Amino acid sequence: MFARVTLLEIDTLRIDTDTAVHVFESEVLPELRQQPGYAGVLVLATAEGAGTLVSFWDTAEAADASGTTGFYAEVLERYVTIFKSPPGRGRYEVAVAELPASTAT
Template identity: 30%
Template structure:
């Protein structure tokens, strides 16, 4: 299993809007992707910092959202609420409890 970690910063007061966009627009897209296992979105309302972790069956499945354009289209949905471009990393899940 592989995890993709995306860290972002919302503009002041935009955390609820970012959460709405995630739930209404991004989650349905992710559920349609091959190998999608699940996701978590966590954040700090006071600072606006947020972290999304998506889980994928394989490394190829995790990387496919880049080559298919899904990542780029999803990030574009947040253009009006993010304070800057998000960062992303990918890891192999070594232990699952």
């Protein structure tokens, strides 16, 4: 399993963190679920606007594909006004994963 990690900062003068997370859940997540090899996502956020998205993928190729298919760039372009600066991104092999059961509503 592989992970794509995106580090970002929300411009909280334009949108609060809770609203940005809701936009991700309602608009981006359904599209993300349609990407080949998608295996899940963690969204980490602070009230101050710092955030980390960790998306999980079956293969390295699937993890990298959103960059080559244009999906990632299209999503960034669509929501560019909510970021303070362009997000950073990297790919990692998942060496250990022990996640708690989700408590999200």
